[in-house]
Amino acid sequence: MKSYLRILLIFILFFGFSVKSNSAEKIEYLKTDWSFKGLFGKFDRGALQRGYQVYTEVCSSCHSMKYLSYRNLAEKGGPEFSLAQAKAIAASFEVTDGPNDDGEMFTRPGKLSDKFVMPYDNVKAAQAANGGAYPPDMSVLVKARGGGVDYIYSLLQGYENPPAGMSLDDGVYYNKYMYGNKIKMANQLSDGLVEYGDGTTASVEQMSKDVTTFLMWAAEPHLESRHQMGFKAIVYLTILTILVYFSMKRIWSRIETEV
Amino acid sequence: MSDHEYTPKSKFGKWFNDRLPLLTLASHLTDYPTPKNLNYWWTFGGILTFCLITQIVTGLVLAMHYIAHADMAFDSVEHIMRDVNYGWLIRYIHANGASMFFLAVYIHIFRSLFYGSYKSPREVIWIIGIIIYLLMMAAAFLGYVLPWGQMSFWGATVITNLFSAIPLVGEGIVTWLWGGYSVDNPTLTRFFTLHYLIPFLILGLVVLHIWALHVPGNNNPVGIDIKKPSKDTVPFHPYIVIKDGFALLMFMIVFAFFVFYTPNILGHADNYIEANPLVTPAHIVPEWYLLPFYAILRSVPDKLLGVVAMLSAILILAALPWLDTSKIRSAVFRPLYRQFYWILVADVLILGYVGAMPAEGLYLLVARVATAYYFLHFLVVLPILGYKEKTLPVPLSITEPVLGGSPNLALAKNKEKLEVK
Numbered sequence: 001m002k003s004y005l006r007i008l009l010i011f012i013l014f015f016g017f018s019v020k021s022n023s024a025e026k027i028e029y030l031k032t033d034w035s036f037k038g039l040f041g042k043f044d045r046g047a048l049q050r051g052y053q054v055y056t057e058v059c060s061s062c063h064s065m066k067y068l069s070y071r072n073l074a075e076k077g078g079p080e081f082s083l084a085q086a087k088a089i090a091a092s093f094e095v096t097d098g099p100n101d102d103g104e105m106f107t108r109p110g111k112l113s114d115k116f117v118m119p120y121d122n123v124k125a126a127q128a129a130n131g132g133a134y135p136p137d138m139s140v141l142v143k144a145r146g147g148g149v150d151y152i153y154s155l156l157q158g159y160e161n162p163p164a165g166m167s168l169d170d171g172v173y174y175n176k177y178m179y180g181n182k183i184k185m186a187n188q189l190s191d192g193l194v195e196y197g198d199g200t201t202a203s204v205e206q207m208s209k210d211v212t213t214f215l216m217w218a219a220e221p222h223l224e225s226r227h228q229m230g231f232k233a234i235v236y237l238t239i240l241t242i243l244v245y246f247s248m249k250r251i252w253s254r255i256e257t258e259v
Numbered sequence: 260m261s262d263h264e265y266t267p268k269s270k271f272g273k274w275f276n277d278r279l280p281l282l283t284l285a286s287h288l289t290d291y292p293t294p295k296n297l298n299y300w301w302t303f304g305g306i307l308t309f310c311l312i313t314q315i316v317t318g319l320v321l322a323m324h325y326i327a328h329a330d331m332a333f334d335s336v337e338h339i340m341r342d343v344n345y346g347w348l349i350r351y352i353h354a355n356g357a358s359m360f361f362l363a364v365y366i367h368i369f370r371s372l373f374y375g376s377y378k379s380p381r382e383v384i385w386i387i388g389i390i391i392y393l394l395m396m397a398a399a400f401l402g403y404v405l406p407w408g409q410m411s412f413w414g415a416t417v418i419t420n421l422f423s424a425i426p427l428v429g430e431g432i433v434t435w436l437w438g439g440y441s442v443d444n445p446t447l448t449r450f451f452t453l454h455y456l457i458p459f460l461i462l463g464l465v466v467l468h469i470w471a472l473h474v475p476g477n478n479n480p481v482g483i484d485i486k487k488p489s490k491d492t493v494p495f496h497p498y499i500v501i502k503d504g505f506a507l508l509m510f511m512i513v514f515a516f517f518v519f520y521t522p523n524i525l526g527h528a529d530n531y532i533e534a535n536p537l538v539t540p541a542h543i544v545p546e547w548y549l550l551p552f553y554a555i556l557r558s559v560p561d562k563l564l565g566v567v568a569m570l571s572a573i574l575i576l577a578a579l580p581w582l583d584t585s586k587i588r589s590a591v592f593r594p595l596y597r598q599f600y601w602i603l604v605a606d607v608l609i610l611g612y613v614g615a616m617p618a619e620g621l622y623l624l625v626a627r628v629a630t631a632y633y634f635l636h637f638l639v640v641l642p643i644l645g646y647k648e649k650t651l652p653v654p655l656s657i658t659e660p661v662l663g664g665s666p667n668l669a670l671a672k673n674k675e676k677l678e679v680k
Contacts, residue, residue: 039520067334067337067341072341136532139337140337140531143523143528143531144528144529144531144532145528146528148528179541219531220347221341222340222341222347226347226348226351226519226522227519227520229348229519230515230516230518230519230520231519233515233519234512234515234516234519237508237511237512237515238512240508241505241508241509241512244501244504244505244508245505247501248501248502248504248505251497251498251501252498252501252502255295255493255498
C-alpha cells in the first residue's frame with residue numbers, strides 16, 4: 001500500500017509538472033464563473049440561448065459554424081430551444097439546395113437537419129471580404145485556443161487604444177489578449193448591441209460571457225453527459241476498488257506477506 | 260514451463276488437450292509461481308496489457324467512422340465527436356489512452372531499471388520490451404497525424420523530414436514516405452494503414468514478452484534468484500490476479516478522471532485547427548511522452564547527428580544488460596547506483612521539460628547538458644559502477660532476511676543495518 005501511495009504521488013507531481021510546462025507563457029486572462037466547470041458542471045440554459053442570439057446577430061455575419069446543425073439547438077444538453085422554436089430558427093435562414101430535376105440550384109427555408117448557413121461561399125470569399133484575414137470557423141474555436149473559454153471571454157473585452165509608439169496598419173486593431181496584440185477583427189461588442197428577449201441587460205461583459213458559453217457548448221456538445229457519466233464511472237470504480245481491496249486483503253491473509 | 264504436469268479431468272478435456280494443449284497453458288498461467296514480495300511497481304505489466312486492449316478495441320470502433328482522406332479526416336473526427344453514439348467517449352478514451360499507455364510504460368521501464376530486471380537471464384524479455392516501446396512510439400506518432408489538425412500535419416512534416424538527414428538517399432526516402440512532394444493525402448492513407456497494423460504487431464510481441472518472462476520467472480524487489488515453487492512464491496491466481504486487479508482499478512480511476520473531466524489537457528490546442536499547409540504553428544511540439552527525445556534531437560546543432568543522437572538514446576537501452584556490469588540486480592543493495600538512478604530520472608524529466616520549451620538560450624544549454632549526462636549515465640557511469648561499487652550483502656531468499664518471516668523491504672534494510680553494526 002505504501003508503494004502505491006508513492007506511485008500516486010509521482011502521478012500527481014508528473015502531471016502537475018507537464019501541465020505547468022504547457023502553460024508556461026500564460027497571460028492573466030479575465031476571470032468569471034463558468035457554470036460548466038467542475039464535477040457537476042452544466043451549461044446555463046439562458047446563457048446558451050442568449051449566446052446563440054449574440055452569435056447569430058453579431059458573429060455569424062463573418063464566422064461560420066460548419067459542424068453545427070439547427071437540430072442541435074433543440075437537443076438535450078444544449079440551448080434546449082423547443083422543437084418548434086428550433087424549426088422556426090431554421091426556417092428563418094435561406095438554404096441553397098439542389099440541383100433539382102431541371103439541374104438548377106434553388107433556395108428554400110432551412111430545416112432542422114441543415115447545417116448552420118455559412119456567411120461566405122468559401123475561404124477565398126471570406127478572405128476577400130475581410131482584408132485578407134479569414135474569420136475562423138467557430139465550431140471548435142474554444143478548444144483550438146490555448147486559453148480556452150477564458151481567452152475568448154477576455155479577447156472580446158480586450159480592445160484598447162494601442163500603447164504610445166505602436167503604429168497599426170489599416171484594418172488592424174490592438175487587443176491586449178491577442179497573441180502579438182494585433183488582431184484583424186474590430187471590436188464588435190458595445191453595451192446594448194443586442195436586445196435580449198429575457199430582459200437581461202446586454203452589457204459587453206454579459207454578451208461576452210453568453211457567447212463564450214455558447215461557443216463552449218458548440219465545441220463540446222456532449223459536455224453535460226460527459227460530466228454525469230464521469231461522476232457515475234468514478235463512483236462505481238471507487239466502490240469496486242474498495243471491495244477488491246478487502247478481497248485482496250482476505251486472500252493474502254492466507255500467507256504471511258503484506259500487500 | 261516444461262516442469263508442469265497437468266491432466267484435464269474430463270474425457271473431452273483430455274481428448275482436446277492431447278491435440279491442442281490449451282488447458283495445459285491455462286493451468287500454467289494459473290499456477291505460475293510468482294515471487295510473493297512483488298510490490299505495486301510490478302502491477303504495471305498487467306496495466307499495460309489493459310491499455311493495449313483498450314486502444315485496440317476503441318481504435319476498431321473509431322476506424323469504423325473515421326475517413327482517412329485529407330479533405331474529410333478532420334470533419335469525420337468532428338462527426339465522431341458529435342453524431343456517433345458515445346463517439347466522444349470512445350475518442351477521448353483512445354486519445355487519453357495513448358497518454359496513459361505511455362505513463363504506464365515509463366513506470367514499467369523505470370521499475371526495470373531500478374530493480375535490474377533487464378539483467379541475465381532476462382535480456383531477451385528486455386530487448387523485446389524495447390522493440391515494443393519503439394513500436395508504441397511509432398503507433399502514437401502515426402495516430403496523432405490522423406485527426407489532420409495543425410499539429411498532426413506539422414508534426415508529420417517535422418518527423419518525416421528527419422529522414423532527409425540520411426546522406427545521399429535522404430531526400431528520396433522522404434519523397435517515398437510522403438508518396439509525393441509534401442505531407443498530403445497519400446501520406447495520410449498510409450499512416451492510417453500503418454497505425455492500424457502496429458498494435459497487432461505489438462500484441463504479438465507482448466505474447467513473446469510474457470512467454471520469455473515465464474521461462475526464468477519474475478524478478479523481484481530483492482533481485483535474487485529464487486526457487487520455484489517454494490515458500491518464496493505464490494501461485495499467480497488468485498494472489499497476483501487480485502493484486503493486479505486492485506492496482507488496475509486505481510489506475511482506471513486516474514484514467515477516468517482524464518477522460519471525463521480534462522480530456523484535452525494532454526493534447527495541443529492547435530490540433531483542433533484543421534491542417535493548413537500554408538500556415539506554420541508558432542511552436543511545433545510533439546506529445547508529452549516524446550518530449551525527452553525531442554529535446555535530445557534539438558540539442559545537437561547538426562541535423563544528421565541530432566537524429567543519430569535521438570535514435571541512440573533509445574537503442575542504447577537495448578545494450579543495457581551488457582553496459583551494466585554489476586552482478587547485483589536490485590538497487591536496494593546498490594547504494595551508489597541508487598543515487599545515479601534518481602539522477603537519471605531527474606535528467607529525463609528535465610529533458611522532457613526543455614523539450615516543450617523553445618530551443619534557445621538557457622533551455623538549449625540545459626538540454627545539451629542533460630543530453631550529455633543521459634549518455635554519460637549509460638556509457639560511463641554504469642560500466643564503471645559495476646566494478647567500483649561496494650554493494651550491500653544480499654539475502655539468500657525472500658523469507659530469509661527478516662525475523663518473523665515478513666519480506667518487507669524496510670525491515671530487511673533495518674536488519675542489514677543491524678548486521679553492519
